[in-house]
Amino acid sequence: MFAVKAISQESIPRALEKAERYRLLNEPWQAESICLDVLQIESQHQEALVMLLLALTDQFDSGATDLFRRAQEVVPRLHSEYGRAYYAGIICERRAKAQLDQRAPGSGVIAYHWLRDAMQYYEEAEARRPAGNDDAVLRWNTCVRMLLRNRHLAPTEERAEVLLTME
Numbered sequence: 001m002f003a004v005k006a007i008s009q010e011s012i013p014r015a016l017e018k019a020e021r022y023r024l025l026n027e028p029w030q031a032e033s034i035c036l037d038v039l040q041i042e043s044q045h046q047e048a049l050v051m052l053l054l055a056l057t058d059q060f061d062s063g064a065t066d067l068f069r070r071a072q073e074v075v076p077r078l079h080s081e082y083g084r085a086y087y088a089g090i091i092c093e094r095r096a097k098a099q100l101d102q103r104a105p106g107s108g109v110i111a112y113h114w115l116r117d118a119m120q121y122y123e124e125a126e127a128r129r130p131a132g133n134d135d136a137v138l139r140w141n142t143c144v145r146m147l148l149r150n151r152h153l154a155p156t157e158e159r160a161e162v163l164l165t166m167e
Contacts, residue, residue, distance in 0.1 A: 007037045019051050028058035049077050060098035082128040089121030108152035115143045
């Protein structure tokens, strides 16, 4: 029927600029598509992998069920231990926020556990961070403030694994 066309190697920098712009315009599906185009010709391009992961997490509130899994599949492809920990934290934090936005019964408990998972990843990233990079600390602080501002976010005695792994 239809086939995706390949972009040129030379167009990668400009394509990634466009992907960033689409993310800023709240059109993450456009950014996702561009990243997939880049990865089609350079499968380990780190900037494209990070941008893809972020574009996927930007869409968590859309209700698409495979986005979380697809974002998680990007993490092992990142070269640095710091990057793997940091972006795993981003995935969990954004999953928590999407859960909160649903306002479904039990969403506070589920979001709490996602935030705690994110915070564990951020602590791991903080231990591996490059000098002068406090991004993991900033993300940790965001999670703490989210927990403090939303009193309905609380743990339960038993962690409902089925709910936490739902796609």
